[in-house]
Amino acid sequence: MKNREKRGYIKRILAKRGMGQVITVTIGLIAMVVVFSFLNPFFLTSRNISNLLRQIAPTLITGIGQSYVLITGNIDLSIGSVVGMSCMMSATLMTKGVNPWAAVAITYVAALAMGFLNGQLISKAKLPAFIATLGTMTIARGIAQIVNNNYNTDSIGKAGEGFMNFFYYGKTFGLYNTIWIAFVLWLIFNFILSQTRTGRHLYAVGSNIHAAHLSGVNIPATITKAYLVSAFCSCTVGLITTAISGMGTMDAGTSYELYAVAASVIGGVSTLGGQGILLGTVIGAAIWGVLQNGLQFAGAPVAIRNIVIGVIVIITVLLDIVVRYNKKAGRRQAAAPGTQASV
């Protein structure tokens, strides 16, 4: 009796939508790790694994935010700039003598305001997501430059040590805090996405916004929530960036929105909306991080690295499209036996 239940449980997990892609890319990830460890003995040392997990964390966190937005059928181009804005704001406040935790709170408020603006522009003012977040992207970057008068900040000094340890340099139970932060955020946001009504609404809006509207889903609230989550994640990574360098740099976070899209898409989150699970984003971020780390250890010249990364992203997305297309074709054949499945 017990064996049957166990098999049923595993089957249920495998049958979950989006799992197919996750399994495919997990196999890819394992293959990559094996190859890189052959190419360089230092790759599998405990020191590197520790560093590697910590290097993956920011990509995962911004990936979670971007996944939320992608699932609603939108995109957030402002992620990188909000990272930069948060980095500069928190560092500037701290160098001016503000208590680090007060600075953290103020920075989150500013970032969430940016996320709220995104959500409202897209859902109420009906701006296309690409355009709206393009606008907030440049605004946020501008704020990052103005906040300290177009200068990078001074060092946040001894007063910022607690802050730096919390977000980056400290360890808890043997793992870097950054890894814990990413893990906790993943737990929370995964729970919201898979177990709550808000999560279901997010998928509904992304799958068919008109049907969702007719079913009584509050579209503006749902879309705004997605962008608030994204802004929260971007702010967290901005604070991590401040902690890494102990100062604020105006160009922090450049291109992060694209890496977040890559992590999401590799993990099976569809750019068309309504599809994908955050477990996929974890694997996507891991693949991204392993590639960066592994290619450095392999001594690959930068040109090769860029090409390799691009090819892998395309292959994983292609795999997803091919698998989904074959599923669709298979279903059509089953539904109308005897008729030729149209190509």
Place this chain on the structure above:
Amino acid sequence: MKRFAVVLLLGMFVLASAGMASARDWRIFLITMDQMDQHWVTVDAGARKAAEELGNVIYQWMAPDVKDDAKQIEMINNAVAAGADAILLAANGPTAVIAALREAAAAGVKIIYVDSPADFPAEQTLATDNEAAGRTAGETLRKALEEKGITSGKIGIVNVNAATMSTVLRERGFRAAFADSSFEILETQYGEGDAAKSKEIAANYITQGVVGIFGANEGSTVGVGNAIREAGGGVIGVGFDKSNTILQLIRDGHLLAVMAQNPDVMGYEGMKSAVAVLEGKTLDAEYVDTGVSVLTKDNI
């Protein structure tokens, strides 16, 4: 009486405009690679200071948001269209913007290079001899390692990207300092000058067991210093440029030395040279090496 008044007024007007012509303001633009790198902000500060001192300069700093050839060409064209008398330019690359410079020169605009020259004749170039400075950094690192009894091992370079001439030259000079040694310099990794990315790259180098790391610009150097601090020492780091954070890292012993450039001098003297040329004077030198100082714990 009326005619006399008219002639008097006309005479005053002629005198006034003649006066204006001989003491006219020069429109001078500073065009850098981007507006966020501290290096350019300091060049601007130097140029602005000279403009204020001289008093007859209408000064404006123009730079694209990111380093991009097409955008820099656009800025040059905009400056010419806005009536520039002279342009202080930090060229993205030796050949990238030559066409725009040709048009500017044809329109009578005087060109002065600050920090990075292009392959197009100009009045003067004020820059750091990047290859020599890189070599000095390499020699400083090598000497420190040999003093500790280390004559072989791996060395890592954290550079910006493959397209920025100044940092490419610094790396070339750095590698030259190790040409006849038993040290192995690993494949260069690029961090785009981002302090956080550079820190991760340097940390990876430390995992691979390097004995020394070189940061080719300010952001790279901050990253190198932070990585060495986290590792608890054992690796010697040298770099470029100074900032509050970098000076602190040197004081705390995580960085051995940095090559401090003088971007403010580039801007200041560049502005002065521009005005001198516009006023018809000849310049003393075609190339001014604004130099580097080697900053260590002992002299900051």
